[in-house]
Amino acid sequence: MFQTCKNCGESFEITDVDLKFYDKISPVFNDKKYQIPAPTLCPSCRRQRRFTFRNERNLYYRKCSKTGKQLISNLNQDTGIKIYENEFWWSDKWDASEYGREFNFNESFFNQFKKLYQDVPQLALSVWFSENSNFCNYAGNVKNSYLIFGSVYSEDCFYGSPYYSKNCVDTLLVRECEFCYECTDCRKLYQSFYCQDCTNCNNLIYCYDLQSCSDCIGCVGLRNKKNCIFNQQFSKEEFQKMKNELNLCIKKSHEIIKEKLNELKLRVPHKYMQSNQVENVSGNYVYESKNIKDSYYTDKSQDCAYCTQVVNLKDCYDNNYTEENELCCEYISSYQNSRLLFTKFCNRVHEAMYCDSCYSSKNLFGCVGLKNKQYCILNKQYSKEEYEELIPKIIESMQSPHPPLSRGRSDSPLDKGDLGDLSLQSEWGEFFPSSISPFCYNETVAQEYFPLTKEQALSKGYKWKDEDLSSQHQGPEYQIPEDIKDVKDEICDSILKCEATSKLYKIIPQELKFYRQMNLPIPKKCPDLRHQKRLALRNPRKLFDRNCMKCGEKIKTTYAPDRPEIVYCEKCYLENVY
CATH class of the missing domain: 2.150.10 (Alkaline Protease, subunit P, domain 1)
Structure with a gap:
């Protein structure tokens, strides 16, 4: 069947295979299945919505809300969200269940979750088991x-x-x-x-x-x-x-x-696509995988659809930046989970719905920051019997129409899909609305893959962060020598200005050593612009129906029909290169 996306208005297909997946992952309580409905947003808009919750590259100096220690965080002070330094956050000196609360059936679930999320202290940065890597984020085992x-x-x-x-x-x-x-x-x-x-x-x-x-x-x-x-x-x-x-x-x-x-x-x-050792796949950069649909940068996975940058997944839809998951739907970031629905940033969590930043836990609903817990709702502890009695009532409440949340500005239009329709809508089966994200749109990876101008973002109801130029360097501009042999060590004590954007940046000593060793020039563009230029080299994460330009076989490819490249199917391409 075909559905019209409530965000962009485009028509998209929901296949019988898709419907079987949603039926397979639908939770069962007291012998009754609570059906996950077909998506109201197209795959691209669903991905965009999830991406508004991931700020990788924008880091800020802040103080730990508990110890007062100076930290680096991807959560700006303006968010009002408390942060803990990683060592304290992981310790047993606090427990996120202290912020637990009862479910209010007179208030929408998303609104209650947003309040809980704003109360529970967050990790300053998502960094694990790393050494001497303070300015990194979403990183593990780096040195x-x-x-x-x-x-x-x-x-x-x-x-x-x-x-x-x-x-x-x-x-x-x-x-x-x-x-x-x-x-x-x-x-x-x-x-x-x-x-x-x-x-x-x-x-x-x-x-x-x-x-x-x-x-x-x-x-x-x-x-x-x-x-x-x-x-x-x-x-x-x-x-x-x-x-x-x-x-x-x-x-x-x-x-x-x-x-x-x-x-x-x-x-x-x-x-037509970058792939190797695959069977029945579509998308791009798919390796050692089987039965993969419209997915990108996918390795060692099976029976998945609409996934990006994933490894070792099985029976997952709409997953991003994750590994070793099974039976997860609409999930972003972190690893080793099973049966997660509409959840983000969890690790070793099983049988959970609508949760964030929970670890080594199971049987959770609407929880934030829990560790080693089970049978919790909005961070409040219940017995197994109480949990299984209450969850169906909450799901039924979410299935009833609620006013959609705006994206975060009091004067913003209502969200479409999650994100608008002015009518009331069900929360059940939708990922968190972007209004719950603590980040401004241009801080997130959504801006990298779904770029908007400030005016466009604000008109759609997203938050936007203007660059703070109050502390811009006022000293003399450093002239970068063309040849690396002429670059002195003093460059590491200087402030450089991007030749394209005028944004300031630095060269660190280890970086200078690398350029000298490889006989490479000092970059004259700031790191953010260099990153954007690499992103621009990629094809879009969108499939087009075309024909092989040699044999005429039908193919699905990220090369749009109006592009000038010669595009071959797998068979013709291999015959050409070998």
Whole structure:
């Protein structure tokens, strides 16, 4: 069947497979199933709504609400939300059940949850088991790193989102890489710069879609090659001579290579999707997976749909930034959960609905910040019998129409879907409305993938944060030398100004050491702009119906029909590259 999205107005399909999934995950209490309804928002708008709850990159100085210690947090002081330093938050010196309250059947659930969320102290940053990495967020098991986000098991990395990587700078979702710079969506690279969609390669410069290659410059679509420049084969001696003549500290060198690379990308066929070892999948960047629908950056998963940046999922819909989940629907961030519905930022939690930041718990509803608990509603403890008697009544209350929450401004229009229709609507089966998020729209990853201007965001009822320029540096502007050999240590004591945005930034000593070691120039653009430029390299997370430009087979691809690239199906692409 087809449904009209209540947010964007676009028509979207809900298949029989989708309906079977919603039936499968619908909770049962006292032998009665409480059906999860079909979505009212399209997959993109559902993803946008979840993304308004994730602020990765905007960090602020604050004090711990309990100890007074100076902290770094992604929660601005203006939110009014209390934060605890991580060590205290995880300790047994406090218990979030102290904020428990009874459910009020005369008030909407979302409104009650919002009040609870605003009362319970939050973690200053989402960082686990990390060392000397104070300016990182959504990171685990990282060491000696700076401004990396959504990263795990990485060391000596700066600016980006590395996984299982070392000594990488300015990256976007790289895995198992080492000594890489300005690489996007790459895996198992060593000492490679300015690359995208490359796997299992060494010593690349400005390459795209290479596999099992080494010592290449400006190449596209090669397999098992080495000593190539712009897809032309050279001897080892010829290649080395030409490489030695290349000076990446000269701006003109970059311009020449990028121009030729972009021309080559239009001549060499592109595979309709990035994938490997898959069966019955659609989306992009799907690996070692089966029965995956409209999903992106998905690894080792099965029977999932509408997921992004996930690993080891089974029977999950609408999951983002998570791993090792099963039977979860509309969930964002953190790992190892099962049977979670409309929940965020939980770890090792089972059989829970509408919860946030709970850990090692089960059988929860509408809870925030609980650890090692079960049978709780709005953080209040119940017996198993009381819990199973009360939950059906709450669900039935949520199924009744309620006025939708606005997105956070008293003068804002009502939300559409969650997010507006001026009519009353059911809360059951909807993710949290964006009005509950403590973040302004432009602080979140929603702005990265669904960008809005300030005027657009405010007109839609979102909050917006203007940049604070009151503490801008007023000293002399530091002139960055072109050649890294001419850069002195004093640059680390200087304030640099982005040549494009005038935003201020710094070079840290470890970063300078990397540039010198790799013979790379000091970046003249601020980290945020560099991140935005890497994001712009990607195709949209949207599928288009097209035909293979060689055999005519129907394909679903992220390459829009009006794009100039040559796009092949899997069979034709493999015949072309091997």
